[in-house]
Amino acid sequence: MHIIIGGAYAGKREHAAGSYPEAEWVKAGSDNLSGSAVTIVDNCEMLLREGRSSEEVLSWLHTLAERTHLVVILEEMGNGIVPAESSDRRLRDENGRLARKLVAAAETVDYAWHGLVDRRKP
Numbered sequence: 224m225h226i227i228i229g230g231a232y233a234g235k236r237e238h239a240a241g242s243y244p245e246a247e248w249v250k251a252g253s254d255n256l257s258g259s260a261v262t263i264v265d266n267c268e269m270l271l272r273e274g275r276s277s278e279e280v281l282s283w284l285h286t287l288a289e290r291t292h293l294v295v296i297l298e299e300m301g302n303g304i305v306p307a308e309s310s311d312r313r314l315r316d317e318n319g320r321l322a323r324k325l326v327a328a329a330e331t332v333d334y335a336w337h338g339l340v341d342r343r344k345p
Contacts, residue, residue, distance in 0.1 A: 224288050226325050228297040229335030235296045238333065238340050239263050243294060252283070262291040268298050268318050277321035284325065295329075297322050 225242075227235045239246070240263075247259035251266045264287065270280050287293050299322075300315045326332050332344035 224284075224325070224329045225292070225294045225331040225333070226297060226322075226329040227294065227333045227335060227340075228299055228322060228326070230299045230302070233299075233335040234338040234340065235335045236265065237338070238335055239265075239294055239296055246294065247291075249287075251280075254287075256287070256290060260292060261294060262287060263294040263296065265296045266298075267295065267321065268300070268314065271314050271317045271321070277317045277324065280321055281324050285328075295325060297325065 227239055229235045243261045243263060245259070246261040246263045247257050248263045248265065249256065251264055251270050256262060264284065267280055267284070270283075271277065284293065284295060298318065300318045301322075306312050306315060326344065329344060331342070334341045334343050
């Protein structure tokens with residue numbers, strides 16, 4: 224599994240597309256895979272916004288990873304001011320839990336920032 228994490232508009236998607244031009248892009252939560260050797264999943268935070276837990280999203284991603292080389296693009300939400308709304312704090316916390324567990328399980332982790340990509344885990 225390859226994780227690409229960074230803030231909004233930091234270059235994560237461009238990096239994934241350039242690294243895996245043959246990849247199939249799948250909407251978070253979908254199980255409709257075409258059988259591509261590489262699958263890119265984006266917007267996992269949308270599943271968390273819908274009320275799913277980080278454990279549920281992690282389980283779904285591990286199921287996909289058994290069928291394809293999985294590339295997961297994650298939004299970095301841990302920097303900045305703590306949100307005032309409890310629902311926003313829950314989203315930020317669940318996203319952090321998901322990111323921590325995916326990074327631990329991944330073979331490769333890249334961090335994107337202002338279009339620059341730093342390999343954090345080879």
